[in-house]
Amino acid sequence: MTMTVRKQIIAAIASTACVFTPVFAQQTTAIMDGRVLTGDGQTIEGGDVIIRDGRIAQVGSDLSAPAGARVIDASGKTVTPGIFAPVTTLGIEEISLDAEANDSGPNRGEGFPLGAALDAVDAIRSSSMVIPINRAGGVTRALVVPSPGDSLFGGKAAVIDLSGSDNSITRAGVAQVATLGYGGANRAGDTRMGSWAMMREMLDEARSYSANPNDYIRRAREGRHAIADLKALAPVVSGNQPVLAFVDGETDLRTLIRVKNAYGLRVIVVGGNEAWKVAPALAAANIPVILRPTSNLPSQFEDLGATLENAVRLHRAGVTIAFTGTDSDSFNLTALTHLGGIAVASGLPYDTAVAALTRNPAEMFGLGDDLGTVAPGKIADIVLWDGDPLEVTSAAEMVFINGAEQDLSNRQSALLARYRDLSRGALPHAYRGGE
Amino acid sequence: MTDWKKAALALSAGIVGIGLAACAQDDQQGDSAAADGPAEAAAASDTPAAQGSDDDKSGAVRPPKNPYPSTYNPYPSETTFITGATVLTGTGERIDNGSVLMENGRISAVGADLEAPEGAVIIDAESKWVTPGIIDIHSHLGDYPSPQTASTSDGNEITGPNTAEVWAEHSIWPQDAGFTRALAGGVTAMQILPGSANLFGGRSAIVKNVASRTVQDMKFPGAPYGLKMACGENPKRVYGDRGGPFTRMGNFSGYRKAWIAAKDYKKKWEDYWSAYDEWDPDGDEDEPSAPTRDLQMETLMGVLDGDIRVNMHCYRGDEMVQVLDMAEEFGYKVTTFHHAIEAYKIADYLAENNVCAAVWADWGGFKLEAYDTIQENAALIHAQDGGCAIIHSDSAIGIQRLNQEAAKAMAAGRRMGLDLPEEVVISWITANPAKAMGILDQTGTLEAGKMADLVVWNQNPFSVYALAEHVFIDGAQLFDRNNEAISPRVDFEIGQGGNQTTGGAGQ
Numbered sequence: 001m002t003m004t005v006r007k008q009i010i011a012a013i014a015s016t017a018c019v020f021t022p023v024f025a026q027q028t029t030a031i032m033d034g035r036v037l038t039g040d041g042q043t044i045e046g047g048d049v050i051i052r053d054g055r056i057a058q059v060g061s062d063l064s065a066p067a068g069a070r071v072i073d074a075s076g077k078t079v080t081p082g083i084f085a086p087v088t089t090l091g092i093e094e095i096s097l098d099a100e101a102n103d104s105g106p107n108r109g110e111g112f113p114l115g116a117a118l119d120a121v122d123a124i125r126s127s128s129m130v131i132p133i134n135r136a137g138g139v140t141r142a143l144v145v146p147s148p149g150d151s152l153f154g155g156k157a158a159v160i161d162l163s164g165s166d167n168s169i170t171r172a173g174v175a176q177v178a179t180l181g182y183g184g185a186n187r188a189g190d191t192r193m194g195s196w197a198m199m200r201e202m203l204d205e206a207r208s209y210s211a212n213p214n215d216y217i218r219r220a221r222e223g224r225h226a227i228a229d230l231k232a233l234a235p236v237v238s239g240n241q242p243v244l245a246f247v248d249g250e251t252d253l254r255t256l257i258r259v260k261n262a263y264g265l266r267v268i269v270v271g272g273n274e275a276w277k278v279a280p281a282l283a284a285a286n287i288p289v290i291l292r293p294t295s296n297l298p299s300q301f302e303d304l305g306a307t308l309e310n311a312v313r314l315h316r317a318g319v320t321i322a323f324t325g326t327d328s329d330s331f332n333l334t335a336l337t338h339l340g341g342i343a344v345a346s347g348l349p350y351d352t353a354v355a356a357l358t359r360n361p362a363e364m365f366g367l368g369d370d371l372g373t374v375a376p377g378k379i380a381d382i383v384l385w386d387g388d389p390l391e392v393t394s395a396a397e398m399v400f401i402n403g404a405e406q407d408l409s410n411r412q413s414a415l416l417a418r419y420r421d422l423s424r425g426a427l428p429h430a431y432r433g434g435e
Numbered sequence: 436m437t438d439w440k441k442a443a444l445a446l447s448a449g450i451v452g453i454g455l456a457a458c459a460q461d462d463q464q465g466d467s468a469a470a471d472g473p474a475e476a477a478a479a480s481d482t483p484a485a486q487g488s489d490d491d492k493s494g495a496v497r498p499p500k501n502p503y504p505s506t507y508n509p510y511p512s513e514t515t516f517i518t519g520a521t522v523l524t525g526t527g528e529r530i531d532n533g534s535v536l537m538e539n540g541r542i543s544a545v546g547a548d549l550e551a552p553e554g555a556v557i558i559d560a561e562s563k564w565v566t567p568g569i570i571d572i573h574s575h576l577g578d579y580p581s582p583q584t585a586s587t588s589d590g591n592e593i594t595g596p597n598t599a600e601v602w603a604e605h606s607i608w609p610q611d612a613g614f615t616r617a618l619a620g621g622v623t624a625m626q627i628l629p630g631s632a633n634l635f636g637g638r639s640a641i642v643k644n645v646a647s648r649t650v651q652d653m654k655f656p657g658a659p660y661g662l663k664m665a666c667g668e669n670p671k672r673v674y675g676d677r678g679g680p681f682t683r684m685g686n687f688s689g690y691r692k693a694w695i696a697a698k699d700y701k702k703k704w705e706d707y708w709s710a711y712d713e714w715d716p717d718g719d720e721d722e723p724s725a726p727t728r729d730l731q732m733e734t735l736m737g738v739l740d741g742d743i744r745v746n747m748h749c750y751r752g753d754e755m756v757q758v759l760d761m762a763e764e765f766g767y768k769v770t771t772f773h774h775a776i777e778a779y780k781i782a783d784y785l786a787e788n789n790v791c792a793a794v795w796a797d798w799g800g801f802k803l804e805a806y807d808t809i810q811e812n813a814a815l816i817h818a819q820d821g822g823c824a825i826i827h828s829d830s831a832i833g834i835q836r837l838n839q840e841a842a843k844a845m846a847a848g849r850r851m852g853l854d855l856p857e858e859v860v861i862s863w864i865t866a867n868p869a870k871a872m873g874i875l876d877q878t879g880t881l882e883a884g885k886m887a888d889l890v891v892w893n894q895n896p897f898s899v900y901a902l903a904e905h906v907f908i909d910g911a912q913l914f915d916r917n918n919e920a921i922s923p924r925v926d927f928e929i930g931q932g933g934n935q936t937t938g939g940a941g942q
Contacts, residue, residue: 097802119584130800281859294832296942297581298612304931307942331800331808338839341899392839393846412809416851418814424784429780 025404026052027379030065039081039358039373041351049079051380059374072384077397080389081358081374082140082381085333086290086365087270087324088245088248090131090142091124091160106149112292115151116202116236117228119344120158121146121172127164130331132410135162138389138396141170141383143365144246148179152187152198156232157244159365162286163401175268176236180256181302196255201225203263206233215328241365242266248273249302257285268364270324271295272314274305279317288320288364293343311356312347321362322354334396340391344352353390381405404413442924444792473722495711496725498733500742503604505654507643509540509886512910515552517891520560520597525567525855525865525880535565536886540910545881558905564895565839565856566861567881568623568888568908571774571834571866572746572793573827577627577642577650578603580611581831582927589628591759592637594672596689597663600730601637603627607650610925613831614940618644618775618914618923620835621890624655626872628663628773631748632673634680634689636663638734639746641872643888646923648886660874661770662738664690666749687761694765697735700726704736744770744873750804752777771871773827776808779815791823791871792816795833813841813863814848814855825867837864843896857897884912888921 004331026151036047036059048063049056051057065071086399094101105122106112128398134142140162147356148154153179159170179187184195209216209230217227235241247256248271257278260267269275272289275282282289289316307313314321325332338355348356360371370379380403387394418433425432451816475675515537522533524545535542551557578590589606592598607627617625622644629636639661642653667683675681682690687931703726710723737743745762749755749772762769776799778792785792794816800810816927818822826841828834845860869879878886887910890896890903906914915921922940 095800095803095806159483181869216645242592244908294835296616298928301582303582304928329798332797336796338843338899344904373738390899392842393897395846402467404933415807415809416779416811417779420851422781422813 001355008382025051026053027403028052028057028066028069029072029380029382029400029403029405030063030069031072031079031382032065033250034077036079036374037081037354037389039211039350040375041386042356043351043384049374049380051382051400051403054380055379056374056376056378056382057375060347062325071285072197074384075430078387078389079374080138080383080385081101081378081400082383082399082414083138083333083336083371084164084332084361085134085139085142085336086322086361087145088142088330088333089147090134090144090162090330090333091126091128092120092144092146093330094125094128094130105147105154105366108149113150114226115148116153116176116232116279117226117227117336118146118155119172119232120156121148124158124160124169126160128165129411130166131162132407133331133412134333135164135399135401135406135411136396136408136413137332138260138337138383138385138399140399140401141362141367141371142333142384143174144174145177145363146299147178148183148187150186150187151229152202153178153197153229153385154181159367159399163189163404163406168422170371171365171367173235173243175244176233177244177374178246180245181249181252181271182300183246183254188304192255194343195329196259199259200263202229202233203237203259203265206230206237207263210237235263237263238412238434239264244268246268248300248306250274250277250305252302253278254281256288257281260285260287268362273303273310275319276307276310276313276317277305279314279319281403283318288322289314290322290324290359290361290364293323293339293346294370308342308346311343311353312349315348315352320360324357336356337394338387340393341388341392344390350390364426388420405406445447456499460530466745482592490712490811492716492936493715495708495723495852497726499735503602503651503654505656505658506648506649506651507645507654507656508550508652509909510645510911512653512887512907512912513536514552514555515558515887515907515910516549516555517558517565517889517914517921518549518551520563520565520891521895522565523567523858523861523880524882525862526882527859527862533565534813535881535889537889537907538912542881542883542887542889543884544883547884550919557737558891560891562894564892564901565881566838566890566892566896567623567865567879568867568906569621569837569864570872570879570889571617571625571827571828571837571864571876572624572771572871573829574617574625574627575630575829576613576617576831577607577609577611578629578833580608591675593630595634596633596680597635597693598629598633598637598672598802599693599732599734601825602640602660603629603638604640604654607640607642609647609652611652611831612925614644614835615923615925615940616831616942617834617901618906619916621896621906623888623890623906623908624869624878625747625834626661626868628661628746631663631665631669634665634670634686635693636665638743639663641874642688643908645913646925655874656879657877658872659742659744660734661736661744661746661872662734664745664747666747666754667751668796668797668802669687669748674842682824687757691764693735694739694761694767697732697739698765700729700732701736701739701868707890711864717902718913721757738767739765740935741768744768744871746771746773748773750774750776750802752780756787759790761783764915771825773804774829775816776805776812776829779812780807782816784903785816785823786821789821789823790924791826791867793827793871794844795829795866796826796840796847798833810843810847811851813844814851814853817848817855817859817863817939818853821937823867823871824863825871826863827868837901838892838896838901840864842899845897857895860897916941 014314036044091106104180146155188194359372641658775792869875891905
């Protein structure tokens with residue numbers, strides 16, 4: 001593509017990602033004397049964080065609480081940026097094995113015609129009870145990721161906050177999901193060659209469409225790809241919207257880098273079990289990896305190199321990392337912090353693990369100016385922990401989103417309140433703990 | 436949901452289950468097996484000729500109870516003295532600056548003031564912790580192995596709602612790399628179950644986590660069989676459009692019909708054996724003829740005889756209580772409810788009936804019957820008088836960190852105000868599963884005379900940073916994190932990746 005054409009495309013489709021405006025808490029809060037992990041490698045013992053009108057106003061070690069501020073004594077607590085969960089189905093999947101309660105993607109094998117055109121924003125249910133459960137675990141932001149049906153592309157992922165409010169979308173169209181590796185082969189004649197040929201074909205068609213949509217629509221063509229999908233891929237081929245590529249094996253990762261360079265894509269890898277084998281090339285291509293720290297089994301041939309040291313090896317090579325789980329576990333994203341601890345136990349520097357849970361996802365998704373660290377000017381997504389946030393025995397004690405303290409009660413705490421006493425009582429259990 | 440997520444669900448949540456089926460030996464035989472060598476003892480006690488032979492008669496037909504006996508033999512071990520450690524014995528005791536002595540593959544002493552015998556290998560475990568070997572009551576290693584292909588998917592015999600006749604050991608692939616990873620997580624024994632697609636999934640196998648060429652070489656000597664059964668969504672989802680059961684009512688009628696048939700079957704054999712006893716070979720009557728063997732009924736009869744332990748996959752509290760009534764109706768015992776997401780709602784019933792509940796620390800929500808998961812589940816099960824909580828994995832990843840899962844469940848219980856010291860909670864992944872599996876007389880705690888199955892951790896195992904440094908099984912060190920030579924690698928992982936050896940327990 002010539003630069004001229006590319007500029008035209010950018011002009012045509014720039015800013016397709018819309019940013020929503022959060023409601024900021026109109027108050028001043030001073031979190032005083034905590035152990036502050038900033039998310040960008042610093043630890044401030046006895047640290048203070050001043051929050052004003054939803055944003056962090058000051059961070060330091062000898063600050064004074066502003067007059068009229070709500071003062072929170074954080075001594076003995078650890079203060080971190082809110083956990084940013086980079087691969088979730090929050091709000092689009094209440095229960096994975098219940099068809100009506102699972103909107104995470106089209107069913108496989110049913111020939112549903114669209115892929116890239118799907119948009120998580122259309123289905124996110126911010127009142128899902130799964131959101132408060134994760135909020136209580138210190139998760140404040142998440143990327144909501146649609147999964148592909150019969151197309152290689154799954155649609156547009158969106159970042160949400162976990163306030164549960166009806167305007168909790170932080171940014172729509174953050175990334176376009178693609179399944180590659182064996183998942184791609186499954187959708188392309190059961191061969192990886194098929195998945196890459198189809199990927200290139202779709203990117204070519206999307207370029208062609210973007211160059212002149214009106215002409216493209218009138219043109220005689222095979223019609224294999226829906227216009228809606230090609231339209232959705234326009235920001236991808238212009239390099240504005242990253243591809244969130246689910247891929248694990250070394251060979252697929254090398255092909256992915258070639259395709260990225262050939263088409264000028266932005267790419268974020270999810271999985272990357274063998275990414276450590278390609279680490280220098282990933283670093284050179286500026287491709288971050290959202291990896292699974294516990295993945296160490298040869299589940300498929302593309303996973304033969306899976307190792308607990310994936311995180312530390314990628315880090316040493318200069319690859320930006322974040323974490324995701326191995327199960328369908330948007331129900332329990334708190335476990336992300338434990339995955340950080342597991343990566344540390346396998347050699348990853350502690351501060352890098354903290355950054356991988358906070359700053360790195362924010363930056364990967366283009367939200368680094370507003371989110372991801374405890375620093376002046378950032379949106380105040382803050383968590384107070386009762387101990388080391390990466391430790392399995394620790395818990396979040398206070399959670400702030402957009403500067404507002406969050407309610408940490410949830411359906412699980414209501415069930416606990418109802419059933420912690422099993423004695424018969426004056427009225428049945430159905431009268432208890434539901435307030 | 437991505438493909439790998441769907442695969443994980445299909446394996447671990449959708450149609451996975453457990454199945455234990457036929458106990459071959461009683462406790463006494465187990466003891467003699469331990470003392471005399473498992474293979475010989477098992478063979479001697481289980482051959483048909485050894486049971487019911489009679490001087491005057493050739494002997495009544497008695498179906499073999501253990502035709503695939505354990506051939507496990509401990510690997511050579513040295514007298515080993517671990518000293519200076521925080522020792523959690525699994526019996527509720529914590530010994531600071533404690534020592535453990537292993538001799539001849541057995542634990543010979545545990546205490547605070549022990550001296551190393553001359554010539555013993557000494558492990559200085561200052562600042563380290565020692566626990567019994569971790570035991571997973573719910574694993575599918577070997578029957579859903581890595582790599583996960585159609586070729587190796589051997590965990591669910593989805594050909595009918597009652598497959599009590601299948602035995603997990605006939606699916607187990609000893610070359611599953613998952614065994615090695617579990618070893619690096621301190622797992623020394625596990626129960627491998629058939630999946631949960633069926634009302635009756637089949638028999639389980641209890642194995643020692645020792646790399647072996649054959650399944651028989653792994654089988655835990657003297658361990659009873661279990662039977663895997665499943666409640667709720669899975670059987671009706673799998674069979675709803677294949678002849679049923681279509682509903683939970685259908686599930687129960689399926690169980691009850693089978694138990695009625697099993698009681699008839701048992702009576703046929705008992706009638707035959709008493710007729711044989713009364714038969715006079717010198718008299719006029721023909722020799723009584725034995726009933727035709729039925730493998731499915733043999734397993735169920737083993738349950739009714741108390742030889743085979745019932746392990747029932749059940750999420751909902753109300754269903755579990757109905758299962759308890761069914762067990763009473765037919766005169767058998769449920770040993771453990773597995774997954775038991777709602778055990779906390781009926782923990783009093785479980786304790787009263789002396790039934791264990793094996794649960795995850797914090798996994799759930801993937802289907803409606805798992806929607807009410809809470810992190811305090813294990814603690815609330817434990818908090819009942821006589822409550823028996825077990826943390827299980829049902830996962831080739833989860834089994835590698837049962838210590839961390841127990842830690843999460845412990846922490847949730849502490850936050851609600853329960854007193855849960857580490858020395859008590861360690862039993863959730865050691866003594867309690869051993870008790871439920873019928874091997875507590877041999878392993879599961881650090882007590883003199885027991886198999887020397889133990890783990891030396893680099894720190895408090897109830898931490899995300901804890902790693903198993905040394906794992907001993909019957910006194911033999913089979914994993915040493917600091918010595919690559921003491922780390923198993925399965926066949927599948929050697930000569931891979933450009934003819935390099937990949938894998939290894941600590942991969």
